[in-house]
Amino acid sequence: MEYVALGAGLPDYFARSFAFIEHDGAAALEIGDLRMEPTPTVHFVPTWGFRMAARGAGEDTGRSIAYSADSSPTPNLDTLADGTDLFICEAALRKVTDDAPPPERRGHLIPEEAGEVAQRGRVGRLVLTHLPVNSDGGSWAVTQAGTTFEGPVEVADTLKVWEV
Numbered sequence: 001m002e003y004v005a006l007g008a009g010l011p012d013y014f015a016r017s018f019a020f021i022e023h024d025g026a027a028a029l030e031i032g033d034l035r036m037e038p039t040p041t042v043h044f045v046p047t048w049g050f051r052m053a054a055r056g057a058g059e060d061t062g063r064s065i066a067y068s069a070d071s072s073p074t075p076n077l078d079t080l081a082d083g084t085d086l087f088i089c090e091a092a093l094r095k096v097t098d099d100a101p102p103p104e105r106r107g108h109l110i111p112e113e114a115g116e117v118a119q120r121g122r123v124g125r126l127v128l129t130h131l132p133v134n135s136d137g138g139s140w141a142v143t144q145a146g147t148t149f150e151g152p153v154e155v156a157d158t159l160k161v162w163e164v
Helices: 013-017 075-081 111-120 136-145
Strands: 029-031 034-041 047-054 065-067 086-090 125-129 153-155
Touching (some): 034 075, 047 075, 086 111
Parallel strands (some): 065 086, 086 125
């Protein structure tokens, strides 16, 4: 294992280590029995959220997960989250003014906005991710999202598992 990071300082490290295929941002991605459908979001660079559904034998294909990726408010988030069982949504801002100032385009949400998307989408559960540094466990974000979303709200955590 000590050799894994030896090439990390080389300019072509990623090209040597990974086979990159550029995605067109429109076609669904399929890995085994998992289907991921992209939806463009609004960020500083081209970004896509994904809606995922398993299609394996014996799995409930009516159950789904959505991941927002980085995004400012956009109707595409409503489309992405609509009716999902689990919505994983970034909430990188404590307040709107923490992002790019107008006339620049914002690229992130506050927890209340993540809650609004979840509420409009009638999602089963909201999981907040990409919280600001030093979020002290994110209880403040859960409280804020709970002011606009009536369902359960949690904070993503390393190795935490949600069954859908």
